[in-house]
Amino acid sequence: MLKDLAKAALxxxxxxxxxxxxxxxxxxxxxxxxxxxxxxxxxxxAPVSYETLESGEIVPHKLPEPxxxxxxxxxxxxxxxxxxxxxxxYLFVSPKGKLTRRATEVVRQxxxxxxxxxxxxxxxxxxxxxxxxxxxxxKPDWSPDSYLNAFYIGSYFACRASVMHASGGEYDGAVRMxxxxxxxxxSPEQVGLEASLLxxxxxxxxxxxxxxxxxxRTGLEFPVGHIREVLFHRNPEQDVFYGRAYHNSRxxxxxxxxxxxxxPSKDHPEVLKRCLESIVETTxxxxxxxxxxxxxxxxxxxxxxxxxxxxxxxxxxxxxxxKINYLYKLDEFNFSAMCNKGVxxxxxxxxxxxxxxxxxxxxxxxxxxxxQAQLKHVGAVGAKLIYPDTDLxxxxxxxNVRRGPVHKLxxxxxxxxxxxxxxxxIHNTIGATAACLMISRQKFRDVGGFPEELKVAFNDVxxxxxxxxxxxxxxxxxxxxxxxxxSLSRGLDNLDPKKMERLAVEGDTLMRRHAHLxxxxxxxxxxxTEDETxxxxxxxxxxxxxxxxxxxTVSIHDKGIKGAREDQCLRVGCEYNGxxxxxxxxxxxxxxxxxxxxxxxxxxxxxxxxxFERKLLLRLVERYEDGAGPVxxxxxxxxxxxxxxxxxxxxxxxxxxxxxxxxxLKIEKGLLPPGYYQIGMLAIDKxxxxxxINWVPNILRIKDNHGRR
Numbered sequence: 001m002l003k004d005l006a007k008a009a010l011x012x013x014x015x016x017x018x019x020x021x022x023x024x025x026x027x028x029x030x031x032x033x034x035x036x037x038x039x040x041x042x043x044x045x046a047p048v049s050y051e052t053l054e055s056g057e058i059v060p061h062k063l064p065e066p067x068x069x070x071x072x073x074x075x076x077x078x079x080x081x082x083x084x085x086x087x088x089x090y091l092f093v094s095p096k097g098k099l100t101r102r103a104t105e106v107v108r109q110x111x112x113x114x115x116x117x118x119x120x121x122x123x124x125x126x127x128x129x130x131x132x133x134x135x136x137x138x139k140p141d142w143s144p145d146s147y148l149n150a151f152y153i154g155s156y157f158a159c160r161a162s163v164m165h166a167s168g169g170e171y172d173g174a175v176r177m178x179x180x181x182x183x184x185x186x187s188p189e190q191v192g193l194e195a196s197l198l199x200x201x202x203x204x205x206x207x208x209x210x211x212x213x214x215x216x217r218t219g220l221e222f223p224v225g226h227i228r229e230v231l232f233h234r235n236p237e238q239d240v241f242y243g244r245a246y247h248n249s250r251x252x253x254x255x256x257x258x259x260x261x262x263x264p265s266k267d268h269p270e271v272l273k274r275c276l277e278s279i280v281e282t283t284x285x286x287x288x289x290x291x292x293x294x295x296x297x298x299x300x301x302x303x304x305x306x307x308x309x310x311x312x313x314x315x316x317x318x319x320x321x322x323k324i325n326y327l328y329k330l331d332e333f334n335f336s337a338m339c340n341k342g343v344x345x346x347x348x349x350x351x352x353x354x355x356x357x358x359x360x361x362x363x364x365x366x367x368x369x370x371x372q373a374q375l376k377h378v379g380a381v382g383a384k385l386i387y388p389d390t391d392l393x394x395x396x397x398x399x400n401v402r403r404g405p406v407h408k409l410x411x412x413x414x415x416x417x418x419x420x421x422x423x424x425x426i427h428n429t430i431g432a433t434a435a436c437l438m439i440s441r442q443k444f445r446d447v448g449g450f451p452e453e454l455k456v457a458f459n460d461v462x463x464x465x466x467x468x469x470x471x472x473x474x475x476x477x478x479x480x481x482x483x484x485x486x487s488l489s490r491g492l493d494n495l496d497p498k499k500m501e502r503l504a505v506e507g508d509t510l511m512r513r514h515a516h517l518x519x520x521x522x523x524x525x526x527x528x529t530e531d532e533t534x535x536x537x538x539x540x541x542x543x544x545x546x547x548x549x550x551x552x553t554v555s556i557h558d559k560g561i562k563g564a565r566e567d568q569c570l571r572v573g574c575e576y577n578g579x580x581x582x583x584x585x586x587x588x589x590x591x592x593x594x595x596x597x598x599x600x601x602x603x604x605x606x607x608x609x610x611x612f613e614r615k616l617l618l619r620l621v622e623r624y625e626d627g628a629g630p631v632x633x634x635x636x637x638x639x640x641x642x643x644x645x646x647x648x649x650x651x652x653x654x655x656x657x658x659x660x661x662x663x664x665l666k667i668e669k670g671l672l673p674p675g676y677y678q679i680g681m682l683a684i685d686k687x688x689x690x691x692x693i694n695w696v697p698n699i700l701r702i703k704d705n706h707g708r709r
Contacts, residue, residue: 136230270311379443418537620632
C-alpha cells in the first residue's frame with residue numbers, strides 16, 4: 001500500500017512538473033512576439049540620388065524618406081480622391097484587428113532598404129484570450145499561383161503611391177468603382193467586409209500586374225516583397241482569407257495539346273497494369289488532350305517482360321491515348337537517365353513523369369496539371385498524392401529545410417485543412433516529387449533535363465531547384481489527388497547502412513550543386529517546423545538558437561547501461577547528426593571548429609511520457625560490407641536539451657504527453673575518440689525501475705583534431 005502511495009505521489013509530481021514545462025514552452029511564440037515588438041527597428045541607409053554639375057562634378061543628394069499613410073481596406077477607393085505626396089507609402093489594413101506597434105516603421109524602413117520593390121506584404125497572427133498572440137500565419141514569399149487561388153496576402157499590404165498612380169488613374173477608377181458598388185449594396189457595417197473581399201484584393205492584383213508579378217522571374221529575384229515578421233494581429237473571429245479560401249476550381253486549357261507520359265518500371269507488370277488502366281479510365285471527357293505513354297524497363301526478367309507486353313497490348317486506345325511504347329534495356333538503375341531517355345523517345349508538348357505505382361482516381365487530374373503547366377511563368381507541376389485505402393497524405397509539395405528537401409504533411413490526414421490550407425488548392429512550392437510531375441518540353445530543355453549524376457535519390461529535387469533558379473515558379477496541385485502505392489510501412493532509406501550512406505552522399509551532392517539554397521525556401525517560412533520526419537506544419541515554438549544550447553556532459557558506461565532492456569516501444573527519430581559547422585553554415589562549410597550537433601524526437605509508445613527521463617546514447621561501431629556492429633559494450637550517455645514538439649502531439653494524438661519529446665544535443669569537439677558512433681536513446685521511468693534502450697541505424701562520424709575520421 002505504501003509503495004503504491006509513494007508511486008502515485010511520484011507520478012503526480014512528474015506529471016505536474018511536465019505540464020508546467022509544457023505551459024512554459026507552449027507560450028514561446030507569444031513571448032517571442034512580445035519581445036520582438038519591444039525591439040527597435042533597424043534603420044536602413046537613406047536612398048541617394050546623384051546630380052551632375054556643369055563642372056562635371058557629381059554631387060550626391062539624400063532623397064527624402066517616405067512617409068506612411070495607413071488606410072483601412074474599407075476606404076481603399078478614397079485614395080484616388082487625394083493623390084497627395086508621390087513619396088508616400090500607403091499601408092492598407094483590415095478593420096478586423098490592429099497593426100503592431102512597430103509595423104509602420106518596419107514597412108517604411110523596408111521600402112528604404114528595397115528600392116526594387118513597390119509592393120510588399122507580411123505575416124500576421126491572432127489575438128487570443130488575455131491578449132495572448134496565437135495562430136501566426138507565416139506566409140510564403142511571393143507565390144503568384146497561390147495568390148490566384150486565394151487572397152493569402154490577408155490583413156495588410158503596402159505600396160508606393162508613385163506606382164499606384166502611375167497609370168493615370170487606372171487603379172483608382174477600378175477600385176473606386178468597387179467601393180461605390182459596396183456602398184450601394186450593403187449596410188455601413190458590411191462595407192468594410194465587402195471592401196476587404198473586393199477592393200483590397202483587386203487593388204493588390206492590379207499593382208502586382210504592373211510589377212510583372214505573374215511573369216517568369218529574372219533568376220532568384222522576386223517582384224513583390226515579403227516582410228517575414230508579424231506586423232498585424234487579427235481579431236479571433238476573422239478568417240485570414242476573408243472567406244476566399246483555397247478552392248477546387250476547374251481550370252481551362254489555352255489550346256488543344258499533347259502530353260507524353262514517361263513511366264520507369266521493372267518487374268512490376270501488375271502494378272503497371274493498374275496504373276495504365278487508371279490513366280485511361282480517368283482521361284475521358286478531355287477532347288483537347290491527346291497523349292502517348294512510354295514505359296522504360298532497365299532489367300525485368302524474361303517472364304515479366306512477356307507480361308509487360310501482354311498487359312500493354314490489352315490497354316484500349318481511347319480517351320485520348322494514342323499509343324504505348326515499351327522500351328527495354330538491361331542497365332543499372334539510374335532514374336534520371338531513364339527519364340531523359342523517355343523524353344527523347346516521345347513527342348508530346350508536355351511531359352508527365354509518373355511512377356508505376358501511381359493510380360489515377362478521378363477525372364480531371366490531367367487537365368488540371370496541363371492547365372498549370374501551360375502558364376508561361378510556371379515550371380514543374382506536381383500533384384497531391386494519397387496513400388491507398390486511407391486519407392493519409394504521402395505528398396503535398398516539397399519544402400527545403402536546413403538539411404535539405406522534405407515532404408511536408410507526410411502521413412497527416414487529408415480530411416482536414418492543415419496550416420492555412422497548405423493541403424488545399426494550388427500552392428507554389430520549391431519542388432514536387434517526380435512520382436507525378438509535369439513540365440513543358442521547352443522548359444525541360446531549358447533546364448537540361450534530370451541530373452544523371454544523381455542516379456537514385458534527390459534527382460527530382462535537383463531538377464525542381466534548377467527550374468526555380470531559371471526564374472520559373474514550381475507548384476503542387478493540392479486540389480486534385482492521385483493514389484501512391486508506396487507502402488505506409490516502408491522504412492526510410494537510413495534503415496539500411498549502405499542506403500543511408502548513399503543517401504547522405506547524394507544529399508550532399510544536391511546541396512553542393514545548389515549551395516545558395518542551403519536552408520533557403522522562399523515558399524516555406526523559416527519560422528515553421530523544419531523537421532524531416534514528423535511533418536505537421538505549425539510554428540516552431542522553440543526559439544532558442546542552437547548557439548545558446550550548452551554543450552552536453554558525457555557519462556561513460558564501460559559495461560553498458562545496467563538494468564536496461566532493448567525495446568522497440570521506445571521510438572527514436574534522428575533528424576540531424578553531423579558537424580555543427582555544417583548545420584550552421586551549410587554543407588560546403590569547411591573544418592569542424594564548433595563540434596557536433598544532433599536533433600530529433602523520442603517517445604515511448606503506450607506509456608505516459610511525462611514519467612520518463614531521456615538520455616542520448618552513442619556506441620562505437622565497426623562498419624562491415626553489409627552493415628555495422630558495436631565494437632564492444634562501452635556506451636556513452638548524454639543529457640539532452642528538451643525540445644517542445646507540438647507537431648508530434650498533432651501527429652500522435654493517441655499517445656500520452658508527447659509534447660516534450662524533442663531533443664537537441666551539442667557535443668564539444670575532442671570529447672569523444674574519433675570513429676563511427678551508432679545513435680540510441682535511454683528512457684528511464686522515474687516512478688519505477690524500468691529502463692528502456694533502442695538503437696537506430698543513424699551513424700555519427702567523429703573526426704580527430706585534424707579533421708580525419
